[in-house]
Amino acid sequence: MSQNFAIQLENVSKTFGRRRKRVEAVRHLSLEVAAGQVFGFLGPNGAGKSTTIRMMMDLIRPSTGTVLLYGRPVQNNPPLLQKVGALVEGAAFYDFLTGRKNLEVLARTRGCYDPQRGQTLLAQVGMADRADRKVSGYSTGMKQRLGLAAALLHDPDLVILDEPTNGLDPAGIQDVRLFVRDLVEKQGKTVFLSSHMLSEVEQVCDQVGIISNGRLVQTGNVADLLSSQAMIRLEVLPLARALGLLLPKWPTVANGRWLEVQAAREHVPEIVQQLVAAEVQIFQVAVQQQSLEALFLAATGGADA
Amino acid sequence: MRNALSAEWRKLLGHTRAFSFLVLIFPVGALIITLMIDILPGLLIPDLREFNAARTRTWTDDLLMVWTLLTGFPGGTFLQMPFIAFIAVAFAGEFQWGTWKNILPGQSRTVLVLAKFIVSITLILLALLATSLIVAGGSWLSSILFDSSYGPPVAEVDFASYLPDYFSQILVTFASLTISAAIAALIALYSRSVMAAVLLTVGVSIVEFASILLLLVVSGILNRPNLVNVFVVTPSYNLENIRSWILDGVGSNVGGIPGLTAVQPLSTSILIVTGWLVGLLLATAVLFNRQDINS
Known part of the structure; x- marks a missing residue:
């Protein structure tokens, strides 16, 4: 072997x-x-x-x-x-x-x-x-x-x-x-x-x-x-309620009118369901594949390569 | 082993600066001294020509001269310094160039240590052989130019007595050089520095020779005169003892130092010198095999 x-x-x-x-x-x-x-x-x-x-x-x-x-x-x-x-x-x-x-x-x-x-x-x-x-x-x-x-x-x-x-x-x-x-x-x-x-x-x-x-x-x-982790961008209202819902489970940051969530691609339906159940309005959902740089930074806590 | 020797030979000969200044310095120096002090002034200055013509020299002494000069303390130690530096460059240089990482994965560490040692010592011995031939050749040329005698005639030489003297002196010088070289190699690998290897090797030679004085003082203080006899385990004593047995037929008592009674038989001294050499090389190989190569 x-x-x-x-x-x-x-x-x-x-x-x-x-x-x-x-x-x-x-x-x-x-x-x-x-x-x-x-x-x-x-x-x-x-x-x-x-x-x-x-x-x-x-x-x-x-x-x-x-x-x-x-x-x-x-x-x-x-x-x-x-x-x-x-x-x-x-x-x-x-x-x-x-x-x-x-x-x-x-x-x-x-x-x-x-x-x-x-x-x-x-x-x-x-x-x-x-x-x-x-x-x-x-x-x-x-x-x-x-x-x-x-x-x-x-x-x-x-x-x-x-x-x-x-x-x-x-x-x-x-x-x-x-x-x-x-x-x-x-x-x-x-x-x-x-x-x-x-x-x-x-x-x-x-x-x-x-x-x-x-x-x-x-x-x-x-x-x-790279496919296991993705950046999920959501245009939602109200932003604060959505952030409060997602933050305990996924690393999430607010960026203008958008929320940026670090999560696996297969978690997207769950995220959307939670937001809908909490009567958060969803205008757009975009899933971006993670770069190796983001993966590296997440794994090493932000140290330089 | 053959591969390592062949690689080492090319590498050390290729380091023209170290090889020229630390090894070829002896034959080249002998050539320059012969030309500048012996031959050219004699050709240019009539008084010196007469002086040279009156000189009597023997090729039997000339061939031995360089080998004799390289043994003993302090002259031998200081004349050996360029060679010690060459050995230090061969071993510690690999750390400074950062090249151990290239050669170690392809070859056993023990084989590399031995290859470096054998090639360095061979180059040094060849340089000394060339030096002794240049000294004798220069004197022969001088004798022809200035019509002086240069004996003894080959037919009159008692080779049965001369050759053992000649080769035993070479052997003693060789043993002395290899022990210094082994000390230098050990320190070079430990310190990873050429300068430290040269200075500490010379330091060890001085301390070793001076240990007789220390032993005399300690034996006096403790009122135990026999303590001086510890000196007979040192390489210096045993090399001198071997030389004394071969050339004079008696063991050495280091000029009659008080309390030194344990004069060694020839065979014991040969064993002790061999033990030192093997022990130092073993220590070098063991140290190197345990070392982390970070450079």
Whole structure:
């Protein structure tokens, strides 16, 4: 059963420091990512996204819990990590080497040096003509592109990308989105994508997980999550009576002549029935699908992504 | 392991600044010193030409010189500083460049530590070998240019006695360097700082050597003269003892320090030095395997 999952986190926690300096970066996080999809990982700054990713890469050891990749524990398991390629918290390279030489050193470390594959990847990420310059002269965007190539050097099954579009121009961001979908749809890989850009996650990901204060607060299929919550706008009179009726059950705010109610789409008939029963006049009802941004803000209590 | 060694070799050779200033400095320095102090002044100044012609040098000593200079305290410790810095760059540099996260998932941490250690030490030994050849080559060139003697003739050398001396000196220098390198690697991984690794490694060498004085004072205060014998477990003592056994045929009593009676047999000293080296490398591997990589 677990073989169907690329990633499984079982009650994982990570605490840094001791006594007064103790910081719980991740708390009792359980998560399953099925193989063959793009999973979006969202959370405000300091929510524990990077710590979680580092635990998946065995760079950081969990204080409690287990991280499994393809059903096997990741700890002290370099052969298992050969199935994983990652761009973690901004691309970092040996500044004193060229881009091409950096890829060579990484490939040799993993025992998969193939100059032809390196050249193909450099071309794919648009770095072929700059590969023989030292990395010290690269912009952030160029390093990110090289980081994407490095993550794919050994043709991994699972690709973990932490903010892959940081420092890229709009065209580069679009390239990465297409690239990520291509990895899943044409190459059958699994992508775990952590991003600040909610629109990016909404466009690219099949599943999403939202982490806040080290806890997973929301997870599920992106389309289901977005359709499960809606903004219901009602033009009603008298406004105060309607507000008093709905507020105990649904988050509701008055906006001019309109009431804005956060509720599931299937609650619309119930809302209307209640208002009619209380002799509230209803002039218009509009149901708007929730954006991922609204969902994120509701789940994290309004923190910035 | 072969993959890790090959990657490390390319990486460290590719760090031209560190490799040039911290490793090649010895052979290049030897070449410059030979040219600027020995050969060029002799060619330009007639008095020096006569002085050079009168000098007698032996290639047997020249080949040994650099290896001898690198052992002992304080000269050896300070001459080893560039190499210690090179080891520190190799280990702590990965934290500063933020590159551990790229290489760790593909390879065992223990293998990476060993690969870094082996490649750094190999590069350092090759540089020292080149330095000793440059020193001997420079003296040979000088002897031709200034018509001086440069002996002994190969036919007259007692290789049965010279080669063991030569290789044992290289071995002692190698052991001394590897222990310093292992200390530097351990501190570099712990502190994640190149500067801290260099300063603390030199500090450890000084403290280790000075521990004999501390032991003398404590043994005097406690009126227990035998306490001085604790010094024989230190790498410094055992390296000196190995050198003394091989070159002089007797164990070292560190210049006759009062109370030092526990002179070690050669085999014990070899075991203790090996123990230090293996222990330090094990400690480095264990530390690194338990470390969280946050950078």
